[in-house]
Amino acid sequence: MPTLTQEFTKGLWKEIPPFRLVLGICATLAVTTSAKNGIGMGVATTFVLVFSNLLISMLRKLIPRNVRIAAFIVIIASFVVLAELYMQAYAYPLYKALGIFVPLIVVNCIILGRAEAFASKNPVLPSLADGLGIGIGFTISLFVVGAIREIIGHGTFFSVPVMWSSFKPFGVMLKPPGAFLCLGLILALMNFISSRQKR
């Protein structure tokens, strides 16, 4: 039986999404054009993930097995709409920047995946730790991808110029191919480190 800390920390390296689980790729590729957008998306996803995990784990004995997916989706969608409303009310520029990808958190595989694979089978506290760990892991990943793409593709970090003045930004990094390149290289690097550790 893994401890709470283990449930929490597995989301930060061992099962860090989207690099290890390779889930939730849509959001990862689409919104990480800057570090700030990456964090915004990560925080919104974490919010939804933690609360849907919490609620689903609380209701896990009440929800009949045959309609569990439908029930999960309703719960997840409700939290997504909540996040969307509050974002619109208090963080309008971020809401505009993320656009359609905020409502699309509903179909983010990580959230449904955690609900189905973890929260529906475990008590409340481990589910909470799992949601928080995976959510923070996802936020870190989006931040890293966003930061790399912003620095190379735009020459800035959190909108502050960080490169030397003669630096010519690689515009391709801000486009979809750049997202794939970046994600692929990070995946390769992580696999390399893991295989080194095993030896």
Added chain:
Amino acid sequence: MIVVLTVICACSALVLAYANKVTKAPREYQLLKYVEAPSIKAVLTSYDNDPIKDRVVLKMGKDKKGRPLTRNIFLAKKDGKIIGLAYEAAGMGHEGLIHVMVGVNTAGKITGIRITTQSETPGLGSKVVEPSFTKQFKGMALSDSLNLSAKGGKIDAVSGATVSSKGVVAAVRKALELFPKIKKEIG
């Protein structure tokens, strides 16, 4: 099975309806702040308040289906006193309605206008958004000179875009015609 799903859906609807109600005012405020604020700032002068916060919503007339129409009036204040108003009006251009934000001071004189939405021909009619055209309205009141020069007024139409220019003039005139009524409502 059906009971559980129904209960979950009902709870979710309840929570969302509540959240929708709570966030309605701030959401409207943010939308106005990021979408309308630039034009409001451009048409009002020397105020020290937040015109979006100090807006009043007036019911003015009815639409074709008989539902009441509302209009946002943005108030410019200085030292707590109203010094001007800004509100939108629309006029028919060449390709569709041209919406114009008009700033008016308490004497009924224009402090500035700005086109907010238009779909005029790019490069021709769309030139009505340029300051060289819109600045002509500054300081004018509802009079005969508030018209295109071809009609005896003092506004020079954008060359090659008479219809679009006419639409802007019509919108501004409409706005000024509403002014006495709005002034009375606000007091």
